[in-house]
Amino acid sequence: METLPRETVVDVLEKRLREEILTGRYPTGGYLPTERRLAERYGVNRTTLKHAYGRLLQAGLLETRHGVGTRVRDFLRLGGADLLPMLVRHSSDWIGEIFEVRCGVGALIAGRAAARSQAAQHAELRELLAAVRTADSGDAVQLADIEVHRALARATGNRVYVLLTNTLFQAYLPVRSALVRPFTDPDAAHARLAPLVEAVTAGDAGAARAAAESYLKATERIMLEELA
Numbered sequence: 001m002e003t004l005p006r007e008t009v010v011d012v013l014e015k016r017l018r019e020e021i022l023t024g025r026y027p028t029g030g031y032l033p034t035e036r037r038l039a040e041r042y043g044v045n046r047t048t049l050k051h052a053y054g055r056l057l058q059a060g061l062l063e064t065r066h067g068v069g070t071r072v073r074d075f076l077r078l079g080g081a082d083l084l085p086m087l088v089r090h091s092s093d094w095i096g097e098i099f100e101v102r103c104g105v106g107a108l109i110a111g112r113a114a115a116r117s118q119a120a121q122h123a124e125l126r127e128l129l130a131a132v133r134t135a136d137s138g139d140a141v142q143l144a145d146i147e148v149h150r151a152l153a154r155a156t157g158n159r160v161y162v163l164l165t166n167t168l169f170q171a172y173l174p175v176r177s178a179l180v181r182p183f184t185d186p187d188a189a190h191a192r193l194a195p196l197v198e199a200v201t202a203g204d205a206g207a208a209r210a211a212a213e214s215y216l217k218a219t220e221r222i223m224l225e226e227l228a
Contacts, residue, residue: 013044013052021061021072022090031071032062059086084171092227098171099224103216105168109153109161110196110212114205117155122201125151129197133190141183142176148193152200179223192218 017026026032039046053070056062060079064070075083087094113121128148135141146169153165172179183189196215199207 110208113155114208
């Protein structure tokens with residue numbers, strides 16, 4: 001039997017505060033009510049509130065000034081991409097913007113990989129591509145597909161591209177199960193991805209960029225249709 005995680009009071013309070021911050025009940029730049037008032041409002045003790053605060057501070061939604069109070073951080077100006085998974089959980093509207101960046105970055109990575117990759121990386125890409133076709137479920141195909149894109153990023157020789165690729169995958173992790181439709185047919189998923197791998201291993205940067213754009217736009221269309 002699989003043991004499902006159970007929400008704690010801190011989990012529930014963190015979600016409640018997060019939603020109220022992101023929906024504007026507590027506006028950007030404004031200070032939250034005192035801990036005593038908030039604890040009374042939500043029916044929790046101050047220790048529980050501090051634990052929830054700690055998570056939101058770590059996420060970048062809040063900042064604390066000693067002796068002054070805790071206020072809502074201007075995350076759009078000061079935050080980083082690590083906020084994206086949380087923002088996607090709050091609103092699926094972020095997915096379209098993530099996909100726009102995914103397409104631009106993916107095409108750039110493909111071109112760089114074609115220009116810079118070596119024989120060993122070509123062999124790895126072909127092996128990972130073959131794993132897409134032999135995967136035995138939509139979830140497994142999706143994960144195999146992701147590994148191809150991680151390998152493409154590594155093939156650029158630029159570690160920042162690797163981190164950007166990881167960030168984009170993490171961004172839509174909260175809704176990944178709803179984006180599985182392009183991967184339910186292993187043969188079709190393999191056929192969509194193969195031209196990209198072939199262009200990269202052939203060293204044709206222009207064809208690789210075009211193949212990446214074609215692949216990313218096709219899968220984006222299918223995934224957005226599923227979400228709709």
